[in-house]
Amino acid sequence: MKYFLICFLWLYAHPSFAQAPPAQTLTADTTRKIEILGARHLRQTELPNGDVFRTLAGNARVRQGNTYLSGDSIVLNNTTGIMEVFGNVHINDADTVNTYAQYLRYVGNERQAYLKKGVKLTDGKGTLFTEDLEYNITSGIATYKKGGRVLNGNTVLTSNGAVYYSDTKDVYFKENVQLNDPKYKISADSLMYNTEFKTAHFIAPTNIESESGNIFTRSGNYNLETGEAFFYDQSLLKDSLRSATGRSIAIDEKTGIVNIEGNGKVVDSANQVILLGGQIFMDQKKNTFLGTRKPVMIFYRDNDSTYIAADTLFSGVKLRDTTLTTKLTSTDTLNIQSLDKAPSDSIRFFEAFHHVRIFNDSLQAVCDSLYYSTDDSIFRLYQHPLVWNGQSQISGDTMYLYTKNQKPDKMEVFFNSFVINHPTRGIFNQISGRTLNAFFTEGKIDVVHVRGNAESIYYPQNDDSAYTGMNRSSGERLYVYFLNQALDKVKFIQQVNGILYPMDQRPADQQYLKGFLWQDNRRPKHKLELFE
Numbered sequence: 001m002k003y004f005l006i007c008f009l010w011l012y013a014h015p016s017f018a019q020a021p022p023a024q025t026l027t028a029d030t031t032r033k034i035e036i037l038g039a040r041h042l043r044q045t046e047l048p049n050g051d052v053f054r055t056l057a058g059n060a061r062v063r064q065g066n067t068y069l070s071g072d073s074i075v076l077n078n079t080t081g082i083m084e085v086f087g088n089v090h091i092n093d094a095d096t097v098n099t100y101a102q103y104l105r106y107v108g109n110e111r112q113a114y115l116k117k118g119v120k121l122t123d124g125k126g127t128l129f130t131e132d133l134e135y136n137i138t139s140g141i142a143t144y145k146k147g148g149r150v151l152n153g154n155t156v157l158t159s160n161g162a163v164y165y166s167d168t169k170d171v172y173f174k175e176n177v178q179l180n181d182p183k184y185k186i187s188a189d190s191l192m193y194n195t196e197f198k199t200a201h202f203i204a205p206t207n208i209e210s211e212s213g214n215i216f217t218r219s220g221n222y223n224l225e226t227g228e229a230f231f232y233d234q235s236l237l238k239d240s241l242r243s244a245t246g247r248s249i250a251i252d253e254k255t256g257i258v259n260i261e262g263n264g265k266v267v268d269s270a271n272q273v274i275l276l277g278g279q280i281f282m283d284q285k286k287n288t289f290l291g292t293r294k295p296v297m298i299f300y301r302d303n304d305s306t307y308i309a310a311d312t313l314f315s316g317v318k319l320r321d322t323t324l325t326t327k328l329t330s331t332d333t334l335n336i337q338s339l340d341k342a343p344s345d346s347i348r349f350f351e352a353f354h355h356v357r358i359f360n361d362s363l364q365a366v367c368d369s370l371y372y373s374t375d376d377s378i379f380r381l382y383q384h385p386l387v388w389n390g391q392s393q394i395s396g397d398t399m400y401l402y403t404k405n406q407k408p409d410k411m412e413v414f415f416n417s418f419v420i421n422h423p424t425r426g427i428f429n430q431i432s433g434r435t436l437n438a439f440f441t442e443g444k445i446d447v448v449h450v451r452g453n454a455e456s457i458y459y460p461q462n463d464d465s466a467y468t469g470m471n472r473s474s475g476e477r478l479y480v481y482f483l484n485q486a487l488d489k490v491k492f493i494q495q496v497n498g499i500l501y502p503m504d505q506r507p508a509d510q511q512y513l514k515g516f517l518w519q520d521n522r523r524p525k526h527k528l529e530l531f532e
Contacts, residue, residue, distance in 0.1 A: 213239030
């Protein structure tokens with residue numbers, strides 16, 4: 001190096017040296033030959049070992065194939081094809097990649113460039129900045145190991161190390177990777193980024209931060225231009241209201257649709273709601289979600305949870321009907337306010353479609369469809385629902401269920417109402433009528449009021465709890481009272497017709513009311529059944 005600097009200083013001190021001739025060939029390798037294109041001054045020196053040096057000063061320019069190299073001065077070893085370029089270094093590779101620096105050591109036979117001080121590489125799509133860069137022109141691969149950054153439009157990426165591939169416009173960043181974009185801030189240990197398509201590929205634990213929340217992933221890709229993203233390996237989306245995870249997550253920022261597939265899970269911790277499913281769709285613009293592929297929704301509070309399974313589960317937000325002057329009220333403490341903390345003029349609702357099953361420690365149910373609204377806190381069960389509470393089964397065309405502390409508090413059954421109480425083998429207490437109201441105490445059925453064509457079959461007991469007979473009665477209205485979940489007393493209002501049969505004289509055709517159907521086989525016995 002000292003020799004090169006002496007040559008350089010001596011050259012400027014003796015301006016009478018010959019001007020550089022054009023296009024002189026300096027190597028015999030025609031495929032990698034280096035040609036001098038021009039310089040204000042040129043000096044040739046031969047060392048005792050036979051090495052020949054050419055020193056170019058002042059706008060020095062050389063060429064190797066389609067690669068042009070220039071700088072303030074160039075010192076070239078004609079024998080080895082190695083040269084050093086000092087000041088305002090510029091490498092133009094086939095008019096596609098341009099590299100700038102203040103110092104260059106270039107190995108011509110390998111087409112390998114070592115650049116230092118203020119290095120800048122640009123390919124028309126992105127610009128790389130660093131203080132120390134290795135660049136192989138043949139392969140188009142550039143590497144920095146001591147820190148650098150890449151500017152791609154409004155996106156800035158920094159890292160301790162990186163490998164740039166000019167052919168594909170990919171950059172592999174590693175160690176302390178930071179991506180800063182007007183919409184996002186991404187932190188990772190490693191990251192692949194394409195400057196042409198503005199696509200980030202995640203290959204290590206990564207945190208994506210935005211105004212709306214965070215995304216934690218180990219694998220995936222995100223197109224900063226189109227707003228489309230795909231995440232894998234149980235990635236996690238989280239904001240102030242909810243979190244979502246799944247085997248794979250696809251996000252379309254333009255439509256606001258999020259598609260979660262495989263072990264999908266959405267948690268709304270503020271409202272204590274969890275949705276599980278093989279596939280979950282979230283509409284971030286409309287604040288809706290839909291679960292399919294064996295979805296299960298869980299309303300959880302303390303040690304008591306309600307599980308709902310169906311073919312399809314859906315939740316959305318609708319505007320409150322301000323034209324209504326009255327509304328139903330409830331003390332339901334499920335506390336499902338709104339998954340998105342919607343304004344007071346909005347209502348969060350939940351729907352379940354086909355093969356609906358419900359499990360709670362106090363109550364179990366099946367039906368074809370279900371609707372729940374935060375406006376009135378009523379579970380509406382449609383199309384021949386069945387509800388079980390303790391020893392009792394309740395059925396009808398439609399049911400409205402009110403809850404308190406996630407336990408049944410009141411139930412309204414419309415049309416073809418039927419209650420079966422089965423305290424022991426061979427005994428079926430029965431109640432039927434047009435409509436029915438059931439009231440619960442501490443989650444246990446307590447009183448039932450039947451209106452319209454009321455009928456009952458009741459097995460009274462003596463003080464020793466022995467059954468004394470079968471009472472079959474009918475009337476317009478009746479009240480039924482329960483004790484410890486067993487039918488205790490039947491009270492008819494208005495005129496009643498009835499008959500009491502001794503236990504050993506019960507007619508076989510009188511032991512069941514019309515419509516009797518005990519369906520305990522359909523009753524969910526455990527919450528795990530809902531996941532099958």
